[in-house]
Structure formats: structure tokens, C-alpha cells
Amino acid sequence: MTLFSTNFNSEINKIEDVHQIKIDVPWSVKNVSVYLFDHKGSKILFDSGFKMENWSKLFFSALNNINISIKDIDYCFISHNHTDHVGLAPTLKLKNPNLKILMHDITNETLKWETEKENLKEFDKEARKVAYQMIQYGFNEDQSEKAVQFLSYWPKLRQYQKPDIILHDGDKILNDLEIIWTPGHSFGHICLFNTKNKFLFCGDHILSRITPHIGNYVIPKFLTEQYEGYDFKNILSHYLSSLDRIDSLNPKIIFPAHQEIIYDPHKRISEIKEHHKNRLAEISRVIKDNPLTPLRISQLHFGDLDDTNSYLALSEVLGHLFFLENQGLVKSVEKNKKILYYS
Numbered sequence: 001m002t003l004f005s006t007n008f009n010s011e012i013n014k015i016e017d018v019h020q021i022k023i024d025v026p027w028s029v030k031n032v033s034v035y036l037f038d039h040k041g042s043k044i045l046f047d048s049g050f051k052m053e054n055w056s057k058l059f060f061s062a063l064n065n066i067n068i069s070i071k072d073i074d075y076c077f078i079s080h081n082h083t084d085h086v087g088l089a090p091t092l093k094l095k096n097p098n099l100k101i102l103m104h105d106i107t108n109e110t111l112k113w114e115t116e117k118e119n120l121k122e123f124d125k126e127a128r129k130v131a132y133q134m135i136q137y138g139f140n141e142d143q144s145e146k147a148v149q150f151l152s153y154w155p156k157l158r159q160y161q162k163p164d165i166i167l168h169d170g171d172k173i174l175n176d177l178e179i180i181w182t183p184g185h186s187f188g189h190i191c192l193f194n195t196k197n198k199f200l201f202c203g204d205h206i207l208s209r210i211t212p213h214i215g216n217y218v219i220p221k222f223l224t225e226q227y228e229g230y231d232f233k234n235i236l237s238h239y240l241s242s243l244d245r246i247d248s249l250n251p252k253i254i255f256p257a258h259q260e261i262i263y264d265p266h267k268r269i270s271e272i273k274e275h276h277k278n279r280l281a282e283i284s285r286v287i288k289d290n291p292l293t294p295l296r297i298s299q300l301h302f303g304d305l306d307d308t309n310s311y312l313a314l315s316e317v318l319g320h321l322f323f324l325e326n327q328g329l330v331k332s333v334e335k336n337k338k339i340l341y342y343s
Contacts, residue, residue, distance in 0.1 A: 010058040080203055
């Protein structure tokens with residue numbers, strides 16, 4: 001049931017006592033949803049949304065329309081460190097110092113590292129390492145430089161907000177709200193599972209119509225040392241395992257950050273797993289006895305794209321190649337300073 005809408009393409013929906021605040025992003029085709037619900041006498045907000053354009057204005061207007069003040073909200077869970085999920089957290093904390101901000105340890109460490117000015121040189125250095133790898137995978141120097149600009153752009157839109165509570169996998173808040181660590185779209189990504197009514201608030205982990213981007217990102221060296229034994233390269237394996245784990249919880253409803261609410265979680269999870277299975281098979285087929293750079297594989301798979309989407313497509317293909325390589329299904333060879341993959 002839609003309770004509220006404006007000319008700004010925002011709306012509030014109420015689904016079984018959960019308020020979905022859904023606001024379009026002016027310069028994007030997608031919308032961003034955050035969720036507000038009561039639990040054991042506390043008001044819970046899942047994700048904080050954007051702090052740009054008119055998004056924050058619409059968010060506070062939506063709260064007013066359901067007669068809720070920011071001072072009424074007790075907890076704000078952050079699913080991951082991307083701009084459209086963590087953006088308003090500092091503003092919320094400023095308006096309500098008693099509000100508790102919660103995020104996973106990796107999200108906290110990553111967000112802090114990439115937004116502190118003293119780390120800019122280190123971040124640029126790590127971004128250039130990634131860009132150099134992109135050259136090995138098929139990019140030219142101009143494309144590589146644009147990849148550095150892309151990687152460096154998004155952290156500048158974020159502001160670090162120290163969490164009041166640092167989360168780890170399996171933590172429970174207010175007894176029934178369980179933290180499910182779901183690396184894939186982001187290393188520190190979490191879902192929030194209400195074990196009582198089986199509602200899952202999933203951020204970008206599971207979407208209704210598209211699959212979230214699964215790729216590799218700039219990460220600080222200290223984090224790889226801190227999480228020794230965690231394979232930051234084979235991210236698709238973590239993502240698929242996370243999907244299985246969510247499926248085993250048998251959620252009743254999934255509340256995603258974008259697109260539509262998911263009322264048949266098992267079906268949607270199966271569709272996403274099938275999608276990745278088909279992509280893995282297609283990539284394997286293309287490079288059978290035919291060594292190609294990951295860039296060329298991405299071009300055959302996704303077609304011609306602009307620079308930003310070429311990087312994302314390459315990153316996505318690499319995620320699948322690393323998965324296949326880890327299983328011993330593909331191999332790589334270096335030729336003329338380029339890395340080629342074949343099956």
C-alpha cells in the first residue's frame with residue numbers, strides 16, 4: 001500500500017509493519033530504499049541512504065509524513081560502505097547523538113581508511129596497483145588511468161562516521177536481529193535477519209531484477225593481514241556461499257535496497273545462482289583452447305561499453321575467472337605482458 005508520494009518520485013510503502021522509504025536517485029535509473037521498523041520497543045533503520053542531491057530532503061520529509069522524528073530512531077544498521085548506503089549516517093548521528101550506528105568490522109575499517117586524508121597517497125598507490133593489473137588484463141594506459149579516477153572518485157563522496165557498535169558475523173542485537181556477513185558485492189556487506197518473523201534486510205546482496213556487481217576492489221594491506229585466511233580475490237565464491245546461507249534461513253520476505261521487495265526468496269536466489277552458473281559456463285566456452293585477455297572476454301560477453309562500464313564488466317569477468325581458476329577449470333598464461341585465460 002502506497003501511503004505517500006510526491007513529484008520528486010519518492011514514496012512510502014508499509015509491508016507488515018515495515019516502512020519502506022523509497023526515493024529515486026535523480027541522475028540514475030535506480031532508486032534507493034531504506035527500511036524502518038519497530039522491534040522490542042526500539043525503532044530500527046536499515047541503511048542510511050544518500051547525502052546528495054535532494055535525497056536527504058526527501059528522506060526527512062518522509063519521516064515527517066509517518067510522524068517519526070530522527071530523534072525517535074534508536075539504531076541504524078549500515079549494510080556496506082557504498083555511498084548510497086552510508087551517506088546520511090553522519091547527518092543522522094549529528095541530529096540524534098543517541099542514535100547507535102552499527103556496521104561490520106570490515107566496513108568500518110575500509111570506510112575509515114578510504115576517507116581519511118592522511119591515507120590518500122596510500123589509497124592512490126593501491127588504486128594504481130589495481131590499474132596496473134587492469135593493463136595486464138587488457139586495458140591500455142588511458143583506460144587504466146580512468147580506472148584510477150573511477151576508483152578514487154567514490155570515496156570522496158563519503159564521510160566517515162565512527163560506529164557505536166562494530167558487528168561481526170552471527171552477532172545478535174535485541175535478541176532476534178541476527179547479523180549475517182554476506183561478502184560479495186562488498187567485502188564487509190551484511191544482511192540483517194529477524195529470526196522471529198523471518199524478514200531479511202539485504203542491502204545489495206539480493207536484488208529482484210538484476211544481479212549485484214561482484215568484482216574486486218581496492219583494499220588496504222592491513223585488512224588482508226587482519227583477515228588472514230580470507231580470500232579477498234575469489235569473491236564470487238564468498239558470494240555464492242552467502243546465497244546458500246541466506247537460502248538455508250528460509251526468509252519469508254527479502255527487503256532489498258533497490259528495485260522491488262522479494263516475496264519468493266528461494267525462487268530469486270535460485271535465479272541468481274543459475275545466472276552465475278550460466279555466466280561461468282559461457283566464459284569457459286569462449287576461452288576453450290582459445291586464450292584471451294579478460295578484457296576481450298568481457299567485450300565478447302557484454303559488448304562495447306563506455307570506460308566506466310568497461311571497468312565494471314572487466315571486474316565482473318575477473319571475479320568469474322578467479323572462481324574458475326580456483327577450481328582448476330581455467331588456466332592463465334602471460335604473453336607480451338598481457339595475461340590470457342583459457343580452458
